[in-house]
Amino acid sequence: MMNRKLKKIYISCDMEGINGVCSDRHREMGNLFYEWARQQTTRELSTVISEFKKRGVEEFVVNDSHDYMLNLHIDELPEGTSLISGTHKTDSMMEGVDAGFDGAVFIGYHGRCGLHRAVLSHTYSDSIYHAEINGIWFGETTINAAYCGEKDIPVLLVSGDDVLADEVRRLATGTKSVITKYGISRSAGRMLHPAQVTGHYQKAVEEVCQSEIKPFRLESPYHLAITLREPQMVDIALRVPGTVRTGESSLEFSHNDYITTYRAFLAIQTLASGSYLK
Template identity: 30%
Template sequence: MRVYLSVDMEGITGLVDAQDVQPTGRDYEHSRLMMAEDVNAAIRGALTAGATGVTVNDAHGPMRNLRSDMLHPAARLIRGRPKAMGMLEGLDGTFDAALCIGYHSRAGTAGVLSHSFMGREIEDMWLDGRPVGEIGLTHATAAALGVPVVLLSGDDAACVEMAEWDPNVRTVPVKYARGRFAAELLPVAEAHEAIESAAATCLTGELTAPPASETTTLAVRWQSTAVADELRNLPGVTGRDDRTIAISGQPLEVYRQFRVWMNVAGALGNQPPYC
């Protein structure tokens, strides 16, 4: 059994603030350790369930957060950027299951460090008319590859968002939002035990990806009209209003196109990754 882990940082045990998750933050180095420990808990659970191969993709910000010397020796790490598939780099149909560790809720929700991919640039997103963020788009893209997402860890808002998207995905809340930059935290040992136990349990059942649409439509409302103006020049992109653009096509192609949109928006905005 091959298991894939997409690992973000905002939903990691104990982290609540930009100072925790940005490389210039005063608590970032400690947060890297916390990130590795959540990941290692999930890896231990996967191994208990019989995983013969584990691949971890560092999916946060610069994508150089996880240190290879802190990672469980049974796992391979994908680190650095740019990556054509971003948060899902390395995932393909040979994997039996995917786990989302340290994820957060979408922009506009009352979750810890909530945003959608680019906190300053993206105001809202919709997938086939449904509000979506990193959780939903990751789930839909994995399904298009034939891989089921079976576990998500993060704050309670992220867990609710995943349950609304797919109630079959097991969720592990490691903290409870008290605001965008505050949370009630589970004790660290308890959080790690919950992640490990959930990973072991969810990987022992039937692993079947949900059906994927042949075509999908992604719409994004940007904070800046300049971004929307520039992106409307790309083939297949249509404008819905001054700040909202959309594209339709095969799910994997739509996801890859969105990755290009973010690169363009980052170059135009010249802003830090979020907050």
Template identity: 30%
Template sequence: MKVYISADMEGITGLVDAEDVQPPGRDYERGRALMTEDVNAAVRGAYAAGATYVLVNDAHGPMRNLLPDLLDPRALLIKGRPKPMGMIEGLTPDFDAVVCIGFHSRAGTLGVLSHSFMGHEIEDIWLDDRPCGEIGLLHATATSYGVPLAALTGDNTACIEATQWDPAIHTYPVKQAKDRFAAQLVPVADSRSGIEQTIRTALTTLPTGPAPAPAAAEGNHPGPSKPVHQLTVRWQSASVASHLEAVPGVHKTDDRTVTTEGEMPHLYRLFNLYLRVATAVTSNPPYC
């Protein structure tokens, strides 16, 4: 069994603040160790379930967070950026399952460190007119490969968001959100044990059929899933939308919103291009 792990940081055990997850935050180095141990718990769960190959992708921020010398040696690691497929670099249809560790809820939710990919730069994302964040886009792309998103860990709001995309996803909340930068934490030892057991259970109860298609928005009944999806992104800056309009197939619907259509793997890679353009366009310091 081949298992793919995408590791984010905001939903890691014990972390609640930007100082925990962004260099050079005062607790960032400690956060890196906590992140690595959450991933190790997932790796242990995967091998306990019968995995023969585990690939871990460091999917947070600079994508240089996981500590290779502390990572379970049975796991291979993708580290650094840029990566054409970003948070799912290395995922292919020959994997049996995807596991998400340390994920957070989308922008606009009252979850711990909630946002969608670029903090305040992205106000909203819609996939086929449904509000979407990092979890939804990853789920839809994995589904397009025929690989089920088997399990996810993070705060309670991230876990709820995952099961809204697919009720079959096994989740483990490592903290309960009290506000965007506050949470009630599961004790570290209990959290690691819970992550390991959740991943083991998820992988030993994998569905035998193809991965389910992304759930339709409430009240929308499109029938069988279609290979073409619509991705819409509303930016904080009109400048980003203006630059992205130069990309073939991308259209502005208003000064700050762009939309395009395509198959999911292509849309996910295109969205990562959006992020690089937005980073370049918004890199100037505030003017006042």
């Protein structure tokens, strides 16, 4: 059984891993299929919240974690939910995480950058070509799970494609995966019927409540090794104190504190994204 009673859950909700989503036309605001994708995201999120509510969870804090982070509407979410919405958040996809949560859930997540079969794969932004922390090739699931682990919070459940499920297994924490689709390429996938995905969520939540799930932790010191897509991205990212250039398009950063390391990564990818020459 869980080593703690679940009463308050943090949910980070992305979009690329949602069932049916496979294109920029789905994930970018104003594009042809965005509104459908936004509604499908809300449906999957609401399913998870409802299933946990049936099992006694009383409070949910949802962090809209996709793109401009303005995709979810609070009036469309179940009662007992509060929503962190808006773009400028110091800790981005992990904004609002603190030791008061009994567990975390990642909805609509995706594979890490560089995986050919992971649908809409990237690691925080398309400026990142490859990223490692303490020698581990990481995606958003891993680096965000480590953030939660720093607060002693286990990641209970992660949803996304079958490629992402492998990254979840590598955490070795007992975290449950919900497969929403099967990757074919970065822009194509085999989608499951929504009723089947709902069943996967129901089964996973039931398993969470019957399982021992541990927080994911990395050992200090923390060492980032990042390859960016263009050399000029490194030129600008070196503005982050403590970064060291290690190649034409690569740099490193080390620190004894995880939150500082996480924020350094966010700053590096943000500066790199803004420096891209068109």
